[in-house]
Amino acid sequence: MNDNTLSYAGFTIGPINDVLKHARKTREMWFGSYFLSWYMEEFERELQKNNKINFLTPFIEKKENDRRAGLYPDRFVLTSEQSSDEVLNLIEKAGDETRKFFVDLIKGLDGKYGIKFFAKTDVDKILNGFLQTNIVVLPADGIQEDNAIEKFWNYLDATEEHRHFTLGKSEETCQRCKTLPSVATAEVMDGEKEKIWKLCPLCLLKLFALEIVDVQNKVSGRHRYPSTGEISAVELIEEYRTEDGWYRGSLKKYLEKHDEIDFNDKEFIEIVKNNTKIRCQEIKPYHKYIAILNADGDGIGNLVKKESESLQTSEMGNYINEFSKKLFQSGVDNFDLCSSYSSSVKDIGEPIYVGGDDVLAFLPVAYHTSDKRITTIIDVALALNTKFKELLGQDVGLSIGISIAYYKHPLAVTLEKSREMLFGIAKNQVGRDTLAIHLKKHSGNDAQVIFSFREPERLGQFNGLLKAILLSEEDLMGSIHYNLLRFKNLLIHIETTEQLTNFFDNNFSDQLKSGYTGIDYVKRMFELALGLDMRCSPVTDQKKAVKDVLDQLWFIKFLAGKEEE
Template identity: 20%
Template sequence: MSEADTSSEPARGGAHLLKFQIGPVQDFIAAARSTRDLWSGSYLLSWLVAAGIRKLPATATLIYPARDSEAGVQPLLKPKLNPDDDGILIPNLPNIFIARIEGDAVEAAKGVKEMIQKEWQAIADAVWEKRAEIGIPMDQKKDRFQAQVARHLSIAWQITPVDGDSPETYREAYRQNGWRLDAVRQTRDFAAWDSSTGMPEKDSLTGKEEALVGGKDFQSAREKAGGEYGSLFKKHADHLGALAIIKRCWHLAYLRDIVTEGKPKLQTSSGDFRIRSIPAIAARKKTHDDDDETGETGGGDKYIAAIAFDGDSIGAWVNGDKSPSKTDLRSHHSKFSRDLSNFALGKVREIVEEMVDGTDENKKPCKVPLGQLIYAGGDDVVALVPADAALEVCKQLQETFCECTRDTPTLDEQPDASAGIAIAHIHAPLQDLIREAQRAEKRAKNIVGRPAFSVTLMKRSGEISHWGSKWSSGGWELYQKVDELLSRGDLGGRFPHRVCQLLERHLTTRTGISKQTDAITDDSTIKELISLEFLFTAERQGSKQAAKDLEKPLETYLNGVLAARDEGEKKGPQSKVTSTQELLESVLCLCATVAFANRNRESTSSSPATAKPQSVA
């Protein structure tokens, strides 16, 4: 087990700040075959963090995350778990926590670390005890399994003394604590990788661990064996290592046997805790738990969207770097942590899993959750939703995040957030979809320019395309208006495709001849060209009213793209040809995105499940 221990032995008395971080996070969560795998990885990390926080001394003050919010106390942070708590099975704790320790900070930190290690090992042991039901061959010795368990978890912590009670002393101690922990983590301390088991196959989901089970024979045997464990492995012939096996089984082998207040078990079996599959989410269907999904979707092809949502510069906001220098950092931490908990606990699930029109097992109209919330911790959200609802959900999350943090003391700008969306066919590899959403979120922040969103389209042909916009640039509003007109039937389904046909002829950057003499280099000319073609097509594919409805959002978006370009040129000038072509690229990618996302609506046009979520902001 990798550990970065940055404590100092003299830190035995007085007040100290403790910052604790566990990992890995993104790769561990993304290595998933099903929505239950995604949930399991996220919840496992939250569970371990909760175990560490509960081990803090009674005199410790938890700074981040907040123990409670407007929605109540964090379910996993209660002294005794209550299975009746709403959201107890929702992963909502970040992989970092910060506390103020009075007294022996070294022993407190070591106690937290040991508790996390002990809990992780207990989970692994519980899964190993079910090896017969899982189907792990008897020739696979326990030490092979345990070796992979032992080298997985990375734990880093730092304690820093707080000398005095003044706000300035606390601020300086907090900054020193963060800097030192970051410095130690950059050393990339890790255990040497041991691949001496002699197994030729690697884990199909991670590509690293040597597989302990897997292949077609294993799949057939599990399908024949049946039972609740057999159902977890019957759908795919993946080769799986210890980590994937634990993620697949720990909710049955360990979690549901936890003794809770008033009841002996958490309800985590498939029958009690249903997690809809990718096809069911995409089709807005109530049918099929993820373990039992047969892959039938009905109504044509379906597309799913993964959302990775993240606050912008949250580290700087938590550190107080964006707040006035006289801000009391202790009070700021208390309020800001609570604001983030209000967002994660009280708001996110309402948006992602809003009840919308759908169909049941018999294809009769009923209400179903719009999407599946995978993780909501602080400012971070991971979710799966139907492709045609993804951007609207992201916009609701962004507006709600801003609303929850609007009272934060600031020098100029208010806290904001960016989002990445990946859209793919329901049968695309889930781990690829999640990783593309994570990349899209980074693209939104680092290329489009935070606060922003970025959409990645993963076409079945293998082509990948991107579109993004700042929230303030008008891209969302234009997308929303086109989407609204398409959904109402005021625009024909061919509209975005026809716009692309008319504008692509003017696009030179894709042809490799961008310096040709007839390339349009004037901003006003290219704007006029785009407007004429776009609005003319809207009138032909819809009506004069549809064209009129699009006129203002289109103008706002084009001006927003040019403004963003001019801002970017301050950092690095571009050629005039390339910069004007960005307008064409932006509109083409917007049209491609709205057309691609709306394939869900087209394939379910005969179904009542076409309702979209209404804004809650």
Template identity: 20%
Template sequence: MQRHLFLVTLGPVQEFIASARRSRDLWFGSWLLSELSRAGAEVLLQPTFDSQLIFPAPSSDDPSRLTAYNVANRILAEVPQGVDCEVLGKAVAEGVQARLAALREAAFANISWHADHPNLRTLALRQVEDLIEVTWVALPLTDDYKASRNRIEDVMAARKATRTFGAAPQLSGVHQPKSSIDGSRESVIPQALSRAAKANVEGRRLLYRSYRADYAEQLSGVDLLKRWGAVEAQEADFPSTSHFAALPFLDRETVGDQAVSTAFARYLEGLRAAGAQLHTLDRRFQRPLTGEVDAAILFEDRLALELGQADVATAHGHLLDFFVAATNNRRPDPYYALLLADGDNMGLAIDMQNSPEAHRMVSRTLDGFAARVREVVEQEYSGALIYAGGDDVLAFLPMHTVLGCAQALAAAFQQQMAAVGLGAKTPTLSVGVALVHHLEPLADALTLARRAERLAKELPGKDALGLILNKRSGAECAIRGRWAGGIFLRRLKRWIEWYRRGRIPDGVAYELRDVHMRLTSLGQCDEHALTEHVLAEEALRILKRKRVRSEDEMRELDPSTLAFVRAQLGLPPELPDGPPPLPAADCISVATLALELMVAREFAQVMGPLAEQEGAD
């Protein structure tokens, strides 16, 4: 008998993760899928089967290194001779389902199920039981490892294309609306309770206490698992998108200020008196001012979701008093960042491995990166990791730290992968960042993050950063640039700093965009193509006549600012000591300049003004 390659996948992935309305839904859905994969991998490591993991592979031989934050939804293993792969496949599926059942029971035990509707709980149980699909294939492992691996991937694709479709779980006599989250499963919330929640505040609070559902939500058993599921190491709940949007404000306005703390305590007391549902956070997400309370309460539009009409007016008054007393009526900006990262050319790197041992070394390198990701995201940059499996990362971040986090992740990935010894073919990390309003549907934010990542990966050579700003009022702005050389990121940070210092007029980006569109349109109509050089000179002419406020007077733009812009546009310096133009491959168009300034302006607005003595050009 000979050894076998054994490949197992868990699904569905994208549909399950994307069907999320709250940040907690997204986080727990991602964690759950990884946790179930981990349970499957642990079955392979049992003495009965004594298999060796190829992917994932812990960076040490200790199986406890497998965590739900570093296991992807696919597992590749080397099975020793004498092991019946059919028995193994069945054991893996049973291990996954057993772990799912345990998590389901723990979550559902906390729900106040209505005794008048026991069939709804039964339906919820069946919906979760039917959630995960475990698919496995096994093939003899030949001396040609690359051929064996390619073959097993082909067999897995064929197996998925011919899988058996079962009927959706349902109960006779149960007529429920569909889930408002995924639209496919039936809701398991009693409709009398939903009607009461729409009728009055007490009904709304009862619905939330019983099911953690908002008054307009219909939740299935799978949705309830995401709302009530618990991670053993997690002390409390996951932050809302509004919390991340508020973090720049909290860090900027409240550090060590007793007046701010006193004003916030009064506001919090008023909210509690009004009966607001205050969401508590895990310790690692708490801030000095807000403590265990989610910072969503700093946004007026979030209060309307928690309170009745009369209480909202009172709460708004308390919030206004806080802003006036503590921050001279400054408010948090309503945008946060969703970061999505993926390794470049990983398939090529794996194809170059000619043995399970070599492939395992790549997997261990990726495990080392995944272990570092959480520290970078949460401890160094005030974010919250949703998922880090292999070369994939998904995380929430506040806008004022997301650029630094993206750069740190790219550097950490490059440092880890250098140990694989692939030389010029060493994989790099491309990062997509969506800058989104805190009330934007999460499914839309995820779509935007994927587009930003794709934007980065479409650059030749990849190793890039893509950013998409989705303003609620205004056109979408998309920019990108490569990590190599640091030109793009340094330029973007320069724009941000200059906006914060008041060295760039507030509306100039939009004027540059309009001029570019108008002149380009005229050139096309006259059948005379305008060269980028002409457009660049016109952009400089506009900038030269702009004025910025300096202390109590209006002044022209600093000559160093104009010289820097000239160099970025590829124009020769006007003065002998001016910076030389960037190489053609690195210089930008007027259209790109306008977009970069729009994005930089949003970052600057979030970060707040910068005194002239702070920072450095």
């Protein structure tokens, strides 16, 4: 805080989950999230026009965000050289200007793409009633800069608990979200047929955003957002893709007719077989599964508190600015890692939101970088965690929840499961900094694994086995897992590396003789889990250790299984 600071202010917007949970298509979920982040960016840039405003968080890049993922979080904290009343008035005015910008985008759709408004004048009222904004403005007296952000975070959290939105009046609610009043009709693909839907302002924007020139320009010329199958099987179709997100040749014709990929469609199967440029000309089981990744930083508040204790009051402003820049850079790094699929190839994954220590992304389960090399969703998780710690230090962590589901599984359910894996499981582990993954098979079966990022070798062996299985032409995982289950009670009583080696020599001699590398990974997984390596911590529960490895093998067996759904 400088000597001229008269007030502090905090602002938050929502409802994020309500915007996302009604999404049926990837483009709806993407723009639902992107819209709120873009809204905050426009809002903050409007406020920055006043030179008496200084943002404590987030850091705002001079260059407009042209990435296809949101970088700006749902809240900000600022200081001002103006009085509390003046700041409140300024924020409210900036909010009105920002909302008008998006209202004009929505109204601009009238008459295009089969859209006909019947309640155009209600757009602003409905959007204003739905967007849940909270403002907290306080005089600077009694507020210390070293805990200002934490204090305002707590205030904003408290205001969010009492949010509500106005539904308004309409002859009929939106047929998409079934929540807000409809204002227009539009032609929307439903399966392979176009239907006339009555839509609210927000669903109109989510469905037709990439038809708007301003949105296309905002996201570097993207004209199409990929469907679940296009993301999960990106390695099969990337050779057809053009820079604007569309496709060329036979795949373009196919998607113009069907809108989305169907892996059982003979026409699509032929398109894959006829593409000689791709490394994988066969539809594998993992191509039919999409991953939603959710990540959240651990220990950020404690880190700021610890480092601020050693600083003078005059140094706090600079420290907060530099820390906000680091969080912003973390978002940029996370975008690059998700988009490049852990530095594999450009535009493989689809990051949705990458603000600071939060990540939300659509990703394929695996991607061939060459005929004999493959990158997995585990590699992406490891890269995100490692980069985060490189930037902010080893005192922090990044917990990650991943939900993997059949490409036709309800998108909102897959998203909610990823949140459950992150907040319900990963962040509840001792020490946090954990990866939790859930797999939902099309058949209805489930599998789940949990790893601590503080034990990288255990996660590395699991990932190594997954890669070996995905690259192998033989389906050996089923027989290996079956034999290990038979000897479960024996495995529980193994106490030395020699005993473990003898067990594998006696029971998996065929796989060992054939040079199948997967069996080496399995053996090492048991060695680490049972604490037989001298570098490992002693194991207090042998039964649980064996069960954990068997669950991990079950997970891989399910994910890479050759059986049809």
